[in-house]
Amino acid sequence: MKGMKFLLSILKYLFVLTIIVLSIGPFIWVFISSFKTNAEILNYSIGWPQSFKISNYLMAFKIAPLTQFYLNSVIVGIFGTILNLIILGMSAYVIARFDFKGKKAIVGICSLSLLIPGAAMLQPLYLTVNTLGLYDKLIGLVIVYAGFGLPASLYIISSYFQTIPKEMEESASLDGAGFIRTFVSIILPIAKPGFGTAAVLQFLLCWNEFQFAITLTTGNKSRTLPLALYYFKSQFASDYGVMFAATVIVIIPSIIVYMLLQKQVVSGLAAGAVKG
Amino acid sequence: MAKNKGYIALFLIPTIILFVVVYAVSIVILAGTSFTEWATGTKPVFIGLSNYIKMFTDDSDFTRSLINTVIWIILQSTAHVFIGVLFAIILNMKEFYWKFARTVFMIPNIISGAAVGMLFLCILNPEFGAINSIIRLFGFKDFSQNWFMDYRTSFFSVTMTWLPYAAVVTILVLAEIAAIPEGLFESARIDGASEIKVNLYIVLPLLRNIIGTCVILSGTSMLQKLDIIMMTTGGGPGNQTMNLPMYIYKTALMDNNFGYSNTVGTFLVVFGIVLVLLYRRIFKIGNSDT
């Protein structure tokens, strides 16, 4: 029995280690390579650069309008997430808690949206966005991304609502709280972890999407960060160092933003645990 | 409950508006033009079921794409979810590394698909990529496996760009575990149950709903997987790593055949509906019995 336990914990650490290496290894390699010259990357692909040159980074900022794109990505990410959470928090609540005519149909149709191939939506969405006068506007991207996150957020938030005991509302309703007050002051605070997780996923979706960002905008004033990466991989470009630097520049903020948001999620988790 | 009707409607309306704006037009165009011959820059012409007949009877690329898509869905809803859940349970033991591991695991999921594709393309480069360089360090001096383009390894390599990265599953499951009343654990431990038993008999059953959600999210994500494939193999060699989204993209934007592309797209939607219904049946989601 003891040997078994030992073996299991060895396996456990092996598993954790593998996951960690697989997750961070590639990124570390790119990070180190981003300080190398082209020749160094090609000839000594593993190992340290001769010196940590930041010229690749300077070059990257010179080539693409990164600062503007950053700002736009932050705006789109934040508002796309807020809009998505408000809208889907509301519908997830009634879907998780009430029975009404057409509920199945609505849930069914919403899961349909998970299945529509992106390539098939490019042209129709362009038409819609243009008709609404939202072409080349950040608000257009915000709405579209809020929509893209519709199925995932609906699933996550409503399945979290389902874990909340019904008694919570019943007692609230006995206390005389109305529909809205029950939702806002009883349910929402408890459901924080659910919202936290949905928010992280939604934010990342907004942060990383490329194809629609380029189709639905035309000027640099409303373009987002993923597009910047493509400034470095034009058909006849060959500078790996700058390309890696650009990759790092695009990736680092998502990691930082995630770590910040993660705190929210963690506190949400704690709140969820306390409530039990 | 009748007095709540108005509220229910009000709470649903924003979602419905969002759905209509983002998806409804697409669905109508998608389904409608799947019965037409429609090339870029011309008007769609109705041709009945011809596209569908061609798709099912005379298109080996479609068949291959479908098979690959199905294989990836199966792998993703089993192996991928398994990795995620296992990792969540291990992290929940809150050992010294758990916060670090949880954050690190998320990194590949934070990065855009295009960047991940580019990353892997460089790491698996036969000439200077990290993997081959490391293998060479171990003494195989002439090792130069072309991971993405050799048909023996291409499918495996592409799969590895997403299969292990189940951080989303882990996060969802962790959140759910946190919501399990602490009392349950305590009483089990008092009864003398081992950690493994607690996890197997108490935690796992309570996770059924969320695992179901994860399976659906992970499985259906394979119906949309495009950017990494586009960046790494482009569906090749041949059509070894072609999936339905890649095929749809190619047909629409390379062959300029919007009509046929939308036929395959419509098929993908129907296929997805069947898939979701199947998942629901397996996990009995919707019968809220938690």
Added chain:
Amino acid sequence: MKKPVALLLASLMVASLAACGTNTASESTTSAAVSTSTQTSAQTGAEAKSPVTIKYPTYRVGTHYSAAFEKEQIAKFNEKFGNEVKVQVEEIPSDTAYNDKMKILAASGDLPDVVMGKNGINEILIKGNLATPFNEYLDKDSEWKADIGDEAIAANTRDGKVWSISDQKQVIGYFYNKEMFEKAGIKPAETWDEFLANCDKLKSAGFTPLALMTGENAWTTNLMLSSIVGTSGEAGNKFMNTLHPASFETPEMIEGLKKIQIMLKKYTTKDAIGAVYANAANNFEQGKAAIIANGPWMIGDFSDKSKSPEGFDKKVGVAAYPGSGAFLSYEVGYMIGSDAQDKKDAAAKFIKYKTSAEGQSIALELGNVLPVSDKVQPSEEFKQKYPVFVETIDVGNSAKVKYQYFDTIVFPNVTDTWKNLYPELAFDKLTAEQFAKKLTEVAAKNK
């Protein structure tokens, strides 16, 4: 009691409406021919006498080799004609994204005023009658016509209509590493058999002969294939000068593919299969391969220290392909996609500047691209700096056999297929015959 939610909804609506209101002044007034009821985007009509605004999307940004001259051309144009025409530049990094977006816009009837016609976009515009021919503009302007030259105009004329204005000529031989050639004791080959024998010699001297790549559009590999076919005699040469060949199952193609199969298996770098242009270029520039087939825009890289080792430019020679062959073709160039007459005129004006002698000269000096007109000659300073460029022009002039490359003659979906088929050829999953058959099938798929 419904108020709070209603308020929330209303404020959301207002927020989005407010956002619609701003910035509409810069929206185009274009509503293209095929557009149905979709063009309702608000218009403020603020452009009464002010300069005509035209939309110009470009992929020549970032690390693209043409980014420098593009910027300069637009700056100079604004300086000269800024009060008449306002160019609204849309940067679309990556050629693929550009192609995709143009197709989406074409399908929606919202084309920009100036469109680059390459990669089959010209076909879509011509077929859908979405472009304006240049005939009238050229007839009125003999100076511009002369700047472009008859050959370039003829290359883009269909049924008497000039659909696009070419902005550059492509003359492509191949670059080789003189040092490696010396050590292997060889000279640029005269025949393809000699070429392969040279590869053997390079290999036994310890060098990898060819910097091939099969990813993206398989550019450097396809230049070899086109050259083998193009120099194989009359039939092959005709094939390589035919627009949209329907069948690829010709003896010349099959013979060429067999040679490429040998090259991919024996004479190229380990990463060639699936490699992108960057891999091949770096392999050549870092001295890991002796030969690369590529155009003159690469010449700047040879003396760029971030790309090549110091002094590398002195080691590079340029040669015609065996059988005295070289690529000669005119880029598709710019098309007019606008609908309204004033926009068309403004677009034509912009295109005229970009393709005028002055525009061509900027492109030459800053981008190492060959001008379409012989009137435009490189400056002495430029010749000093890039002697290989001068050699390239000589190679182009002295080559006896001229042909085009695949990207200009085949449908875009064929261009997109190479990357899937070459690995199969290299790993013996396909024979040359099956390869050719697949190409024919793909070409037939095109709409």
